[in-house]
Amino acid sequence: MPNRVVVVGGGVVGACCAYYLAKSGRCVTVVDRAQFGAGCSHANCGYVCPSHVLPFATPGAVWSTMKTLFARNSPLKVRPRVALANLGWFLGFARKCNTRDMMAAGRAIQALTASSRALFETLIATEQIECEWETKGLLFVYQTVKEFEHYVHTNDFLTREFSAPAKRFDSGELAALEPALKPGMAGGYLYESDAHLRPDKLMSEFKRVLLSLGVEIRENCAVSGFTKVNGVASAVRTNAGDIAADAFVVATGAWAPQLDSELGCRVPIQPGKGYSLTMPRPALCPTYPLIFEEHRVAVTPFASGYRLGSTMEFAGYDETLNRSRLSLLTDAAKLYLRDPLAEPVQEEWWGWRPMTYDSLPIIDHAPAATNVLIAAGHNMLGLTMAPATGKLVAEMLADGKTHIDAAPYSLKRF
Ligand SMILES: Cc1cc2nc3c(=O)[nH]c(=O)nc-3n(C[C@H](O)[C@H](O)[C@H](O)COP(=O)(O)OP(=O)(O)OC[C@H]3O[C@@H](n4cnc5c(N)ncnc54)[C@H](O)[C@@H]3O)c2cc1C
Numbered sequence: 001m002p003n004r005v006v007v008v009g010g011g012v013v014g015a016c017c018a019y020y021l022a023k024s025g026r027c028v029t030v031v032d033r034a035q036f037g038a039g040c041s042h043a044n045c046g047y048v049c050p051s052h053v054l055p056f057a058t059p060g061a062v063w064s065t066m067k068t069l070f071a072r073n074s075p076l077k078v079r080p081r082v083a084l085a086n087l088g089w090f091l092g093f094a095r096k097c098n099t100r101d102m103m104a105a106g107r108a109i110q111a112l113t114a115s116s117r118a119l120f121e122t123l124i125a126t127e128q129i130e131c132e133w134e135t136k137g138l139l140f141v142y143q144t145v146k147e148f149e150h151y152v153h154t155n156d157f158l159t160r161e162f163s164a165p166a167k168r169f170d171s172g173e174l175a176a177l178e179p180a181l182k183p184g185m186a187g188g189y190l191y192e193s194d195a196h197l198r199p200d201k202l203m204s205e206f207k208r209v210l211l212s213l214g215v216e217i218r219e220n221c222a223v224s225g226f227t228k229v230n231g232v233a234s235a236v237r238t239n240a241g242d243i244a245a246d247a248f249v250v251a252t253g254a255w256a257p258q259l260d261s262e263l264g265c266r267v268p269i270q271p272g273k274g275y276s277l278t279m280p281r282p283a284l285c286p287t288y289p290l291i292f293e294e295h296r297v298a299v300t301p302f303a304s305g306y307r308l309g310s311t312m313e314f315a316g317y318d319e320t321l322n323r324s325r326l327s328l329l330t331d332a333a334k335l336y337l338r339d340p341l342a343e344p345v346q347e348e349w350w351g352w353r354p355m356t357y358d359s360l361p362i363i364d365h366a367p368a369a370t371n372v373l374i375a376a377g378h379n380m381l382g383l384t385m386a387p388a389t390g391k392l393v394a395e396m397l398a399d400g401k402t403h404i405d406a407a408p409y410s411l412k413r414f
Contacts, residue, residue: 002246002371002397003027006236008223010036012199012383013361013375014251015206016390019123021249022213024394029243030215031236033222033255037203040253040351040382043276045298045309046199047289048120048384049138050113051191053162055105055359056379057096065093073324075296078314082270085316089270092414093357103161105359108408110162112361112385115404117193119387127209131202132303138194139178139288140166141185141336147294148186155189166191180286182338196289198302199383218243223252225262226369233369247371247397254317254352256362256376264368268414269377271317271352275325276309278347284339295332306342308333312353312380321350355379363392363409373397374411 003026007018010032022028030036068077083090096105124133142148152168159165166189169177174188210217221240226233226248235242250259254271285306290299300307308329313322326348333340356362356377366372375393378385388404395402 004245005029005247005249005397006031006243006245007249007251008236009039009251009253009255009376010217010219011039011251011253012041012203012206012386013253013378013389014249015203015210016386017249017251017375017393018210018215018390019206019213020390020394021397022210022215024398026397028210028215029218029245030210031218031221031223031238031243033220035219036207036217037200040353041203042200042351043278043307043309043347043349044199044274044351044383045276045289045307046196046300046302046383047138047298048117048195048197049191049381050110050117050384051138051164051166051194052113052381052384053106053110053158053164055096055102055109056355057093057105057358058102059097059099061097062094073328075310075328076312079316082314082316086270089268089357092268096358101358104408106162108360109381110164111404111408112388113381115388115391116385117195119391120195123387127205129202129205129209131205132198133195134197135195136288137190137192138196138291140189140191140291140293141174141178141181142187143185143292143294143335145186151189151293164191178286178288178290180284180337180339182336185336190288194289196300198304223259225259226372228369231369233372247373248369249373249375249393250366251375253376253378253382254354256354256374262368263366263372263374265366265411266414267362267374267376268356270314270355272355272379273313273315273318273350273352274309275311275329276307276347276349277326277329277345278305278307278349279342279345281306282339282342286337290336292332292336295328295335297329297332299333299337305346317352321348353380354382358413360413361385361389361409362411363389363396363406364411367411
């Protein structure tokens, strides 16, 4: 059993891996090329949402994705040059847009999200994590009767196939439930078992908890590869020297493909860029976390603030902040909310979601070294799936007995 473990990547996935490894008695070091918690895990929408069982690739999604190649400003945007340069990824996505693969992915997503939802409760209570954790649920809001009525079928389907029902609220009931909404919304669906938290607070609390468990955290420490002998890694090579260990976990999110040659495989992850805007709470702040379904924009009311977030752009590793993408967030909020914005804007942010084409993370041993595990590619649900991923990784590095079946997350599927 490995005693010393290096976790590469200090996002929410790496933090959870480090936590469960430290809890099982390992001596853990987390290394991050930048600051712990400053990647995609920093200012996401904060939803812990087992309601989100369906993958990105569903029947019909090819057509809706194709349309974005020519659309100027849709919530989902694929840059044509990125599609061409990464044709294999997009063809893989197209192949997955069928009912059989959607159902299989849905079951594998649900296994991780359901496990994580329960683990979050224990983790937060045991470690007294102060991250503005709230269990109010998640409210999907519809502006148009057409889309609201269409969701009846999705709700029936999710109830039947995944035991994931939402509570329906007609127009008047919705107005009473969430007074922050403008009058005249068509209706909504409430997923009562979802929860939310403040991601930056979660990450700073994780840092505190990990340090208290004796985990070493090394920031500004970029990993470029592994020292390997006969298929076994003995150290990570970093810009600050080698760090020796008995096992290694690569939890580098959207950056994972940069270590492809060292891992001995092609990790099919594309950065899916999303944005958020963080402000103080408006005078009439929503009670519930909201998703505006027609515009694909999310609103998270925190005890200490308020966030608009979402949009998905396949623009490669582009580090620019595109103001027109931020405007999509504020424009949508103005359509649904009485008091949509507050001053001053405290943070304008973008992050790279680590997108695989089948919406499932990769949690598997790297082909190049038996003692290197990959835990990356958590798509739009990395926060929601992180605790179960961390637990799974700790189990895989122990006796291999896992609390959920790890087969769907294996590299063999590609
Ligand atoms: C707008 C937006 C909203 C979202 N909302 C939600 C939500 O509500 N709920 C949810 O579940 N998910 C949400 N997500 C998705 C979620 O944020 C991601 O899936 C998750 O943060 C991924 O975590 P990670 O630890 O894999 O990656 P990251 O948090 O990006 O961490 C990876 C870390 O690896 C480090 N790293 C990379 N390469 C190296 C290297 N070579 N050496 C050392 N370190 C390295 C990076 O510096 C980084 O800190 C959202 C994403 C976005 C963009």
